[in-house]
Amino acid sequence: MELRSRLPGGRVHELTQRVERLEADLAEVRRHNLRLAELADLVQELLLPMADQDRERIDRAIEKFQDSI
Template identity: 45%
Template sequence: MSNPLRERAARVKASARRLITERNDLENRVRVLEAEVQENRALNRRIAELTDVVGELLLPVADQDEAKVAEVLAAYRKSI
């Protein structure tokens, strides 16, 4: 003879385990996504810096200002 109360308790316990597992999986996924967002921000910042350097180089190169080109390149090399 089965006990309906015990069966229900077992189902509730199994559901609680599944929910805890799902919560843990979601927390891990959020941690991974947050790390990826930080990495993406760092890459975007680096792209912006390189874009600035390219912009700073284009004008002096177009004006054939070798001294300014050397200055901009030296400042860039110091920053990396």
């Protein structure tokens, strides 16, 4: 039996709209995650040139940051 025939009138349309909203939300979350990854890369690139600082401390900070992602 087809699902459509078991759902009350209008319910298919309501569910279709809900799925479309969820897909849009998921796409937005993916865009935010990509942006976060880009920012994490940028922060890492900015931290690395600080070679004249305490290298061990910098390495620990980078490792801690990477573990938190």
